[in-house]
Amino acid sequence: MNDSAPAGAGPTGPAELAAALRATGYLADDGLATATYLAMQMNRPLFCEGEPGTGKTALAQALAQTLDAPLIRLQCHDGIDAAQALYDWDFPRQLLHLRTLEATTGTGGALDADAVEHSLYDERFLLARPILRALRTSPSVLLIDEIDRADDEFEAFLLEVLTEHAVTIPELGEIRAQTPPIVVLTSNRTREVHDALKRRCLYLWLEHPSIEREIEILHSRLPEVPERLAAAVARAVQKLRNSDLIKPPGVAETLDWARALQLIGARHLDPESAARTLGAVLKYREDADRVHKQLDTLLAS
Numbered sequence: 001m002n003d004s005a006p007a008g009a010g011p012t013g014p015a016e017l018a019a020a021l022r023a024t025g026y027l028a029d030d031g032l033a034t035a036t037y038l039a040m041q042m043n044r045p046l047f048c049e050g051e052p053g054t055g056k057t058a059l060a061q062a063l064a065q066t067l068d069a070p071l072i073r074l075q076c077h078d079g080i081d082a083a084q085a086l087y088d089w090d091f092p093r094q095l096l097h098l099r100t101l102e103a104t105t106g107t108g109g110a111l112d113a114d115a116v117e118h119s120l121y122d123e124r125f126l127l128a129r130p131i132l133r134a135l136r137t138s139p140s141v142l143l144i145d146e147i148d149r150a151d152d153e154f155e156a157f158l159l160e161v162l163t164e165h166a167v168t169i170p171e172l173g174e175i176r177a178q179t180p181p182i183v184v185l186t187s188n189r190t191r192e193v194h195d196a197l198k199r200r201c202l203y204l205w206l207e208h209p210s211i212e213r214e215i216e217i218l219h220s221r222l223p224e225v226p227e228r229l230a231a232a233v234a235r236a237v238q239k240l241r242n243s244d245l246i247k248p249p250g251v252a253e254t255l256d257w258a259r260a261l262q263l264i265g266a267r268h269l270d271p272e273s274a275a276r277t278l279g280a281v282l283k284y285r286e287d288a289d290r291v292h293k294q295l296d297t298l299l300a301s
Helices: 014-023 030-042 056-067 091-105 113-120 130-136 152-164 195-199 211-221 227-241 251-263 271-280 285-292 295-299
Strands: 046-050 071-075 087-089 126-128 141-145 166-169 173-176 182-187 202-206
Touching: 014 030, 014 056, 030 046, 030 056, 030 202, 046 056, 056 071, 056 141, 056 182, 071 130, 091 113, 126 130, 130 141, 130 166, 130 173, 152 166, 152 195, 211 227, 211 251, 227 251, 227 295, 251 271, 271 285, 271 295, 285 295
Parallel strands: 046 182, 046 202, 071 141, 141 182
Antiparallel strands: 087 126, 166 173
16 A cells, blocks of 8 residues: 555644634534544545435535545446446547548558557547546545445455555556545445455544534535524424434535525524425425424424
């Protein structure tokens, strides 16, 4: 493993990193700031698990903003393979190139097979996918989102890449990162990720924020929302998360709800304004029907 620290490592400690993240609107507690700082300094991927909406993806976005580095995102899904993550060849352009060579050779001319093959696997026909782009971009933040949706084979592929920070393309040779990307892996824990991958990472479990922190997030991200309204939204969302909903709201839904209320001119959260804007915070008809019937209870202090 390449143990060199990232170039322009940025914050010199967890507190400084937390302050830099706060400047982007992302509020990190001591545990999160420390884990993230250590992952950066140790060149280890940061493996973030937690319920949807707890800020795992937003952490990578805030890190990229803090470090003024590009965020390169690999969204995992069932069936994803190494070619989708690493690179592919632009076959239509290669074919067009080959036809052009044949046309320009002229009648009776002969193509040099080795030269033609070499020209077909030129950089200009290489389609770099997220991991290859991250290895070639220094510095960068690589977000491998929802790794729990990928299969075992893809996890095994990641082990090598995240350990060596290098890949080999048969036609071009080895491509090694000059500076390892800062890697954030996220999982919603729909399945357990293998221990072999976890061992190579620093681990962080993210909870939904406390009501105090959620109010603070609202103030930070939506300063135009009245204080009383922000507090009422945060309280209501906390109650919704303790209800037996199909999809409890995350921080993003809290922000959407407060923003929606502010846009319709609400100054406080009452049953009428809540009913009109529930679509910003609830994403299933069954959840909306259930909450509609309990709005008075939900909004009671």
